[in-house]
Amino acid sequence: MSTPTTGIGAPVRRKEDHRFITGKGNYTDDINRHGQTHAFFVRSPHAHANIKKIDSKAAMKMPGVVGILTGVDLAADKVGGLICGWMIHSKDGSPMKAGAHPALADGKVRYVGDHVAVVIAETIEQARDAAEKVVVDYETLPAVVDLATSTAKGVSTIHDVAPDNVVFDWHLGDKAATEVAFKAAKHVTKIDLVNNRLVPNAMEPRAAIGDYDAGEEAFTLYTTSQNPHVARLILSAFIGIAPEHKLRVIAPDVGGGFGSKIYVYAEETVCVWAAKKVGRPVKWVADRTEEFLCVAHGRDHLTHAEMAMDADGKILAVRVKTRANLGAYLSTFASAVPTYLYAPLLSGQYDIPAIYAEVETVYTNTAPVDAYRGAGRPEATFVVERLVECAARQLGQDPAKFRMKNFIRKWPHQTPVIMMYDAGDYAGSMKQALKLADVAGFGKRKRDSAKNGKLRGLGYSAYIEACGIAPSAAVGSLGAGVGLWESAEVRVNPVGTVEVLTGSHSHGQGHETTFAQLVSGRLGIPIEQVAIIHGDTDKVQMGMGTYGSRSGAVGMSAIVKALDKVEAKAKKVAALCMEAAEADIDFKDGRFTVKGTDKSMAFGEVALQAYVAHKFTGEQLEPGLKEGAFYDPTNFTFPAGVHICEVEIDPDTGVTKVEKWTAVDDFGTIINPMIVEGQVHGGIAQGIGQALHEGTVYDKNGQLLTASFMDYGMPRADDLPSYSLGFNSTAAPSNPLGIKGCGEAGAIAAPPAVINAITDALGHEDIAMPATPQAVWRAAQKTIKKMAAE
């Protein structure tokens, strides 16, 4: 390769960084449109209430008010409701019970923060002031908040379509075979788990600007989106704002997403609709409390799980019963998360002959719940890795050896729950991690801690995830409303510079660098000559966006396909220019050469000839050098690895300190190790956050008690350790680059590693996430009593 310093595998410093470190990023809130107005939403202060009346007469007279709109106006304009794009059927074959989800309330509010009206004014301060004068007469209803009792007899109904608040009652796997295996088992391990509700909290709050061009009869929406084309599709085809060719969606620099910016929310829908209504651009920017109240939350499962083993500890079967909270409305992909992104991962890295999972999802009067970094897979990994750890302890076996004994050793491996794992080396990753973590020296470290009155523990997590989602036909058969391919267009300019238009979206992942590395290496041109263009539906024709660690495996594969076509066309141009047979043209290190001769042309020269078109006729070849491709993968990808967490607990204060973190991951081909390591760091931090700090608390009336950074435990620098990372790569056979994906791994792996370490230190299993100092202190008192008794 002519450009080893910028091609695949090189730790290239990021091209996008210059604008971010100099304050020249361009986030949605940095954009102002001429004549812009500002929107402020009147939100429900009640978790569950009927709206008897909205009186905005006094508010309309406030200074600067341009308009006040409610659900009545929305309905009059026939603006459709927000949708959930993944159909799930219950065990009995009935479709999920999707309640209506209007962007502004239609007579009823269902969670604190629900959208009642929008006040549009000259300034945001005037909009806020006027919103205070909007009088809403509510008839409050009993709130359904507690997940465990959300379907009990006598609780109030949130959506008429689901009288018992059950959205669907779904299952996966072979129930009969699983029961047979449990009957034959010598040991059964049982656990009850809470997977705590999390708030994604990307540092950039959501924002939107709607703009309407009356001359063109066309809308533009600037929005904080991970997938602007999906937003356009939903706003056009389902919500009915405008047909796609009259709606441009721009997602400029986006300050983190973690899943929360996949969805189409009420606010951007209202901004783009209202822009035409008031005849001026309408801008809305969330404050942090609005984000806490209304962004789609993550996780929130209650699970009972059981694992059956033979006398030696070989796993025979797993059965799982989960209740998942979907909040007050079905968010865009909410139904997929606790079903097809969850249960198919319950085999973990293990050879398990029988698995049966039942998942009941419910409505509650809380914020909608949808995919958050990992989405279903962290929940599955928590179940599997807590089960495995507890089983090993109950059997008196070393947890690492217990895992090794049960690991899958041959690929491809068909699990009993849909997935066919295609490549991996689970035992190899475990061996590497044991060494890197110096597990051999743990005993001494534990004794040293004990001398200082501290409790030290070691916890493992051997996670697997299915990502790079995924083959369109496969997800379609499982209920997805969209295909999950990706598109790319490679435009070679006459001077040999290259623009790549991609349907992936970068909001921290560094695509402007990694995607350019692929092009630089392949075409043998300096990386500075490559520009990656994304995030604008008027520039990029179509795309499915970035989530589920799919941009490398799927997005870059589309670029590979387009580059294949560019190279093929360029060879034709070179052959005509050098008067050689096309079959005799070689392309290497950025030069086209004629086999067996000293004739050659640089890539840039061929590009120029493609455009000047002097050396061939139109009959021989079409001028120009621009190719597009769509790529649909043949399988999911299966990143996997082993994380080892070592903690020290101070039983006097309950503070858990993460002393060491070791991760050995298999992400397949790594494009840029610096960026991949950064993704792992961030994922682990979010996983440690879930395990130790982050808990979303509603009171019994549905008021969110953790609605600011003062109340919600966002991990800070002094809460976290440095990380020790290793890689054990096996190429993914399902895409041309062999990429598996790395974006979610840390968040998936980390929570059980932390809890397994804490429970190892405590000597009992009685602790839930988040394991805050208060919770750990209580749990440690039990340990101290136990130790005293012994």
Added chain:
Amino acid sequence: MATVSMTVNGKAVSGTIEPRTLLVQFLRENLRLTGTHVGCDTSQCGACVVHIDGKAVKSCTTLALTCEGATVVTIEGLANGTTLHPMQEAFREHHGLQCGYCTPGMIMAAVDMVNRKGNKLDEHTIRDELEGNICRCTGYHNIVKAVEAGAAAMAK
């Protein structure tokens, strides 16, 4: 309305503002210096950190009027022309940023940290001092490395 005058990034500026205007609003909306960000409304996240008279301050909890006559430096004013400040360079070199949203505040806080604590900063000190700046992307690992390297480079 009231008028306020101050020096921002070496330039004398003034504006007529509502008394309730925060410094971050004055910087972003009046001066269109949008590198300073707002990430929360409780003075916790530090995305809005700027330097006022040489000290790191959260501009989301500072009234613009209280900065009358002050010298303010924002992320846009940190580089020396086209030469990046060593702390900016260190964040790039050590991959101390991903989405970039917290980055301006992180860099401004880090420069202030060096001004107060010197050029030899250990991991413990850096983590402790970053208490007022939240990042959701990086897990802080590379920010810590960047601050350590940037601090050392500032001595040169």
